[in-house]
Amino acid sequence: MKFKNRITLKIKSLNQEEFFNKILSHKVKVFNLKRLDMETQFDIEPKDLKLVQATLKNNNIETLSQKESGFVAFKSSIVSRLGVFVALMVAMVLFLLSNMFVLQISVKGCNKLNQNAIVKFLQDRGYNHFSYKPNLDCDKIELEIMENFQQVSLVSATCIGASLVINIKEKQEDLTTQYQGDIISTCEGRIISMEVNSGIAKVSNGDLIREGDILVEGLEDSNGIKQQAKANIKAEVWIQNELVVPLEKIELEKTGKVQNFRTIEVFNKLLFSNITDCKFDNYLENVKSEVKIGSILPLKITNFKYEEVVEKVVSTDFEANKEYYIEECRQNALQKVQNNDIITEEKYFIENEVSFSRVNYLVIVERNIIWS
Amino acid sequence: MFNYFSELKKNFNIPDKFFDSYNIVNVGGNLVYIEGQKGLIALREDLVSFKLKNGVVEIKGSGLKLKDLTPDTVAVQGKIYKIEVF
Known part of the structure; x- marks a missing residue:
């Protein structure tokens, strides 16, 4: 044909x-x-x-x-689609290149430990966005984290795709304290009555106690190990809550004027920036940074948003809202009252100063503390 | 294009001078092949005419189209009613 x-x-x-x-x-x-x-x-x-x-x-x-x-x-x-073919080739090359670099650091398993602290620690040691993957030594990263963060029990570092993933397991809290065996006060108050079944009483009826005071010390056995003290203690507990109400406060009010800036980085090199001096005298700053993974170029885009604010003095009429503040203070105090407590007295004090007023609410309860 | 006339010349010993001016072959009334055309005179759906060395050829028919047109040959396809040489 x-x-x-x-x-x-x-x-x-x-x-x-x-x-x-x-x-x-x-x-x-x-x-x-x-x-x-x-x-x-x-x-x-x-x-x-x-x-x-x-x-x-x-x-x-x-x-x-x-x-x-x-x-x-x-x-x-x-020929008419040449641009498409060229763009496809360029995209493929850039995709392959981007997979050779770390674009994201992800830390998992942190409860008490601050994730950002670990990320900053890694960045300070040169492990940051756009690090070359073949040069990453995950064993060394694991060792460095274990040595520098005492709270870490186990750590694993691995590269998954374009992400450096750090998995952390924190150490369990050490529950043993030097006060094992003793009965310790957890509140402020006055001892009404005390019946010690085992141990040495450190306070007596009528004594004022504070949080952390040892009430009954445990006895040591023949091996030198402290045994748990046992006692029935009745105490008058003072629960108080304080609320300070400023008579004048400064609020920041947004005027609506906004100034936006942006920087674009690729492989840690600044590609674009339109940052200039902010023209506002007072402003709120909001900085947001994101790394676009999966796009043709691995871009780190940081947006800076400045919102103009003016200071506004707002006066508070304490006398007009006094009941409200007293009730709020009372509710906060009542939250600390335990189920079996018997409320015997409630009172409040108000202090009026030049620039603020203070409400102090006191709830006095009778509490039974039984260690048996 | 095949050279039908070269084959004729060879097989029947026809002198060259016979093929000097023009050659027309009508194939089944549906295709006319002309060798020796010297230019297009008229071109319509029902009439096609060409200059020859010593005259003019007119082809009348319907649905005529020039299948192949070169500086000195042409193939006219369509329903051929009449071929006249003046």
Whole structure:
């Protein structure tokens, strides 16, 4: 089967015979020439296209359409999509490149330990975004974290995709204290009555006690190990809550004016920045940074948002809202009252100063503390 | 294009001068092959005419189209009613 390269032209004109004779004199071959009224359609070889177009122009003949078929059509469709192919190749190369670098550091398993502290620790040692993956020594990272964070019991560092994932297991809290065996006060108050079954009483009826005071000390056995003290203690416990109400406070009110800046980094190099001095005297700053993973280029985009604020002095009418503040203070104090406590007295004190007022609410309860 | 006339010349010993001006072959009334055309005179759906060395050829029919047109040959396809040489 012959694979024919043809260009199909459709022209419109009156005196077309002269045109065809002209192109024939230049050794142009014409195929499938069909005439319908004033329109004629014919095929030519691609190599003759320029000559035919020039002759058409010279003869003022209108070209209605031009179509390609065969390899010529295939080649022009590829050329017209060349940009797409080039972009695909570039995207593939950049994707491969981006997988050779760490784009995200992820820390998991932290409860009491601060995640950001571990990330900052790693960054200070050169393990940050855009670190070259083959150069990462995960064993060394694990060792360094174990040596520098005492709360860490186990750690594992591994590269998953473009992320450096650190898994942490924290140490359990040490529950043994130097006060094992003793009965310790957990509140402030006064001893009403005390019956010691085992141990040495360190306080007596009527004594004032504070949080952390040893009430009954445990006895040591023959091996020198302290035994748990046992006693029934009844105490008057003072639960208080304090609320300070400033009479004037400064609030920041947003004016609505905002200034936004942005920086774009790729592989730790600054690509774009439009940061200038902030034109506001007083402002709230909001900085947000994100690394776009999975895009063609691994970009770190940081957005800076400055919102203008003005200081506004707001006065508080304490006397008008006094009942509200007293009730709030009371509720806060009552939260510390335990289930079996018996409330014997409630009172409050108000102090009025120049710039603030203070509400002090005291709840006195009778509490039974039984260690048996 | 095949050279039918070269084959004729060879097989029947026809002198060259017979093939100097023009040659017309009508194939089944659906295709006319002309060798020796010197230019297009008229081109319509029902009439195609060409200059020859010593005259003019007119082909009348319907649905005529020039299948192949080169500087000195042409193949006209369509329903051929009449071929006249003047």
